[in-house]
Amino acid sequence: xxxxTVSDLxxxxxxxxxxxxxxxxxxxGSIVAVLGANxxxxxxxxxxxxxxxxxxxxLARGMITFGEARLSGLSAAAVVGRGIVQVPEGRRVFARMTxxxxxxxxxLGRSRKDAHRARDQVHELFPVLRERAGQxxxxxxxxxxxxxxxxxxxxxxxxxxxxxEPTLGLAPLVAARIVETIKEINARGTxxxxxxxxxxxxxxxxxxxxxxxxxxxALEGTAAELAASDEVRRRYLGIADAVEGQLVARTLPRWSx
Amino acid sequence: xxxxLELLVxxxxxxxxxxxxxxxxxxxxxxxEVVNFAHASLLLAGGYLVARLHPYVGFWAALLIGIAAAAxxxxxxxxxxxxxxxxxxxxxxxxxxxGVDIVLTTELTRQIGTEVLAVGxxxxxxxxxxxxxxxxxxxxxxxxxxxxxISAFLLAFKYTGWGVAMRATAEDAETAAxxxxxxxxxxxxxxxxxxxxxxxxxVFLCVFPTPGLDRSTSLAAxxxxxxxxxxxxxxxxxxxxxxxxVGVTEAMMSGYQNDLAFxxxxxxxxxxxxxxxxxxxxxxxxxxxxxxxxxx
Ligand SMILES: Nc1ncnc2c1ncn2[C@@H]1O[C@H](COP(=O)(O)OP(=O)(O)OP(=O)(O)O)[C@@H](O)[C@H]1O
Ligand SMILES: [Mg+2]
Numbered sequence: 001x002x003x004x005t006v007s008d009l010x011x012x013x014x015x016x017x018x019x020x021x022x023x024x025x026x027x028x029g030s031i032v033a034v035l036g037a038n039x040x041x042x043x044x045x046x047x048x049x050x051x052x053x054x055x056x057x058x059l060a061r062g063m064i065t066f067g068e069a070r071l072s073g074l075s076a077a078a079v080v081g082r083g084i085v086q087v088p089e090g091r092r093v094f095a096r097m098t099x100x101x102x103x104x105x106x107x108l109g110r111s112r113k114d115a116h117r118a119r120d121q122v123h124e125l126f127p128v129l130r131e132r133a134g135q136x137x138x139x140x141x142x143x144x145x146x147x148x149x150x151x152x153x154x155x156x157x158x159x160x161x162x163x164x165e166p167t168l169g170l171a172p173l174v175a176a177r178i179v180e181t182i183k184e185i186n187a188r189g190t191x192x193x194x195x196x197x198x199x200x201x202x203x204x205x206x207x208x209x210x211x212x213x214x215x216x217x218a219l220e221g222t223a224a225e226l227a228a229s230d231e232v233r234r235r236y237l238g239i240a241d242a243v244e245g246q247l248v249a250r251t252l253p254r255w256s257x
Numbered sequence: 258x259x260x261x262l263e264l265l266v267x268x269x270x271x272x273x274x275x276x277x278x279x280x281x282x283x284x285x286x287x288x289x290e291v292v293n294f295a296h297a298s299l300l301l302a303g304g305y306l307v308a309r310l311h312p313y314v315g316f317w318a319a320l321l322i323g324i325a326a327a328a329x330x331x332x333x334x335x336x337x338x339x340x341x342x343x344x345x346x347x348x349x350x351x352x353x354x355x356g357v358d359i360v361l362t363t364e365l366t367r368q369i370g371t372e373v374l375a376v377g378x379x380x381x382x383x384x385x386x387x388x389x390x391x392x393x394x395x396x397x398x399x400x401x402x403x404x405x406x407i408s409a410f411l412l413a414f415k416y417t418g419w420g421v422a423m424r425a426t427a428e429d430a431e432t433a434a435x436x437x438x439x440x441x442x443x444x445x446x447x448x449x450x451x452x453x454x455x456x457x458x459x460v461f462l463c464v465f466p467t468p469g470l471d472r473s474t475s476l477a478a479x480x481x482x483x484x485x486x487x488x489x490x491x492x493x494x495x496x497x498x499x500x501x502x503v504g505v506t507e508a509m510m511s512g513y514q515n516d517l518a519f520x521x522x523x524x525x526x527x528x529x530x531x532x533x534x535x536x537x538x539x540x541x542x543x544x545x546x547x548x549x550x551x552x553x
Contacts, residue, residue: 055431080437092432094425105425108418109437156437 002028002067004049004084004160004191009062011044011053011215018044018058019215026160031182031192033202033223035236036212042195043089045212046162049193050086051076066160080109083159087166089195091149095138099129102137102148106155115155122151125181143174150181160191167198179205199236203227211236259389264512265505270396272504273403277458278481279488279496280410281451286490287427288447292351295334296455297478298361301470303327303456304376304463305365308470311377319377324456330361331452335445366472373469382465399461406457407497410450414493419446427491480507480526483533489546498544503529 004026011019019041026032036042047053048060051074064071069082085106094102103122107115123130126147132140137148146166153161163182167175175198182205186192196202203209203223211219211232219231226232278300285293307316307323314322334357342353380394414420425433426443434440455478462477463470484503488495510517511525536544 050435052431052434055434075439076431076434077437077439080435085437086435088432088435092429094428094432096428097421097424101421101424104418104421105433105438106436108422152436 002083002159002191004193005063005065006045006049007063009045009048009060009064011041011048011058011060013056013058017215019048022062022212022215022217024210024217024220026191026193027208028159029186029189029191030208031186031194031206033194033196033206033209034212035196035199035202035209037197039214040212041215042212043164044215046086046164046193046195049079049084049162051079052086077109080156080158083157084162085153085156085158085160086162087149087153087164089164089168091142091145093137093140093145093148093152095136097137098134099137099140099148100133102152103129103155106152109156114157118155118157122154125154125184126151143170143177146170146174146178147181150178150185154185158190160193161185162193162195164195165197166194167196167201175201199232200227260512262390263392264508266390266392266400267396268505268508269501270400270403270504271508272484272501273400273407274458274461274500275481275484275503276407276497276500277403277454277461278478279485279500280407280493281454282481282485283488283490283493283496284423284447285451286485287493288423289335289339289350289444290347291339291354292347292490293354293448293451294351295354295358295361296451296481297475298358298365299327299331299334299452300455300459300462300478301362301365301475302330303452304459304470304474305369305374307456307460308374308376308463311375316377316379320457320460323460324453327452327456327459328449329452331448331450331455332445335448339448340441340444362475365475369470369472371472373471374463375469376460376463378460378464380464393465395461395464395466399464402457402461406454410454411493423447480529483529487533487536487543489543491547492543492545495543495545502532506532 007023009019009022022045024032034042034045044058047056047058049064049071053060060072062072066082066084071079071082071084094105097105103119107118110118128144129148129151132144137145140148150166166178166182170178179201182192182194194202194206203226206223209220209223209226210217219226221229278296282293282296285291303323303326306326307319310322311319338353338357339350342350378395380398383394385392385394385397414423422433422438422443425436425438426440430440459474462474480503481500484499485496487502488499506528507525510528514524517524
């Protein structure tokens with residue numbers, strides 16, 4: 001099976017060191033979360049995997065592999081060719097193109113027939129994208145844009161999906177909808193590397209999680225371990241001495257109320 | 258009235274040719290955000306090959322070779338220079354293209370010398386009379402050809418995978434790359450298409466009533482710059498409208514030169530630039546553009 005493995009990754013933007021000595025693994029078919037505050041280096045990690053550091057004048061050292069294939073040094077297009085697709089932070093839909101054209105842009109590397117089939121699946125997952133097919137993507141709501149961004153990435157039929165803060169700025173109900181979709185996508189066999197600041201949500205989805213602090217892994221463990229850890233509760237869930245039930249009660253309302 | 262109609266048709270025809278040039282200019286800018294100052298030299302290279310080769314292989318074959326060669330030269334500039342120039346800013350790349358332009362134009366002008374080369378087109382100096390209006394055949398062919406090429410281009414831009422990749426890259430190159438679009442290919446194809454269009458335009462800049470291709474042909478091509486800029490550097494519609502505005506303005510100003518004598522001789526040559534300046538003062542991003550030139 002194809003695991004995504006990052007070992008001893010260091011990234012610099014000029015003189016700024018954004019990541020150092022970072023190692024992590026996304027086992028095939030799993031959901032792994034990467035948590036951390038603003039500026040911890042979460043987006044940088046995804047850029048290193050997807051081959052887009054060069055757009056930011058960033059330089060990576062270390063090893064990134066997907067199964068047997070080495071990803072380090074590949075162009076972004078080549079990484080997509082290996083089956084890894086990133087949904088960028090802030091959705092980044094092509095605002096001046098229609099919803100349909102956005103989806104098409106995600107499936108350009110595939111045969112017409114495969115792209116058609118992929119589009120039907122995306123429509124099934126997000127019916128609103130079918131209804132809005134001819135509309136300019138810039139006119140969609142934030143939630144619809146996030147659905148489009150995910151749908152567009154799915155057009156390439158990825159084996160692994162990298163999601164950068166997919167619920168950022170979304171209303172709780174819409175965020176919950178995205179969470180459900182991520183589960184569904186994963187259930188169809190796609191591995192997911194999920195970057196989030198919403199710790200409660202991420203831990204409810206993921207089986208394993210890493211906590212980044214200023215470019216290094218500060219903590220890692222199964223989602224259950226981290227959710228139960230005093231440190232995570234204190235620092236990321238804002239709870240001092242909580243029992244399990246209270247943890248759920250106090251964090252869930254943030255995104256499902 | 259007759260004069261006016263003749264001037265109008267001639268203006269639209271030459272405007273359509275400017276639009277071909279401006280379109281290439283805009284495509285390169287959209288795909289790579291580089292302002293290509295080497296465009297006039299690409300055009301000159303295409304025209305030069307047609308003029309040199311037609312006595313041996315005939316006009317049509319020479320035209321095809323000229324188009325292909327200009328496309329290849331464009332692609333080579335992208336592949337060997339633009340892609341490899343490791344500079345942070347697109348303005349620096351624009352300056353690099355000025356260097357390329359100087360090198361290419363100097364060499365071509367040296368080859369041309371003081372000659373005026375015929376391009377060997379089959380229309381020569383025939384004219385068509387409709388009512389009292391006399392139009393050169395070359396002007397009609399230019400208008401039809403430019404219209405067909407521009408339509409084909411716009412359809413491809415709108416409906417083909419190439420067009421989708423091009424527009425996605427123009428809007429957000431990093432995200433396009435994340436979707437698996439090969440930016441190198443997009444950029445290479447933009448330069449090649451621009452080169453090919455410029456070669457076609459070169460031929461129509463050199464046919465009747467122009468005596469032929471000479472060292473000043475690239476100056477004529479430079480009038481397409483205001484066309485692209487006044488329309489909006491990142492807008493294909495802008496390139497078309499800009500081309501027509503420049504063509505018609507130039508034709509009218511030259512045609513009514515004697516009535517406009519107070520503006521000075523040669524106002525037709527200057528007019529496109531004046532129109533551009535006025536439009537940029539009112540709309541800094543050009544008529545249809547979204548990006549201001551200052552931000553390039
Ligand atoms: N293009 C860049 N040039 C220079 N430094 C950068 C660049 N992008 C990020 N950095 C720096 O790298 C560090 C990590 O940034 P990164 O964007 O990866 O954090 P993040 O965890 O994704 O933050 P956020 O939650 O705000 O998205 C920060 O110190 C940031 O200032
Ligand atoms: Mg980030």
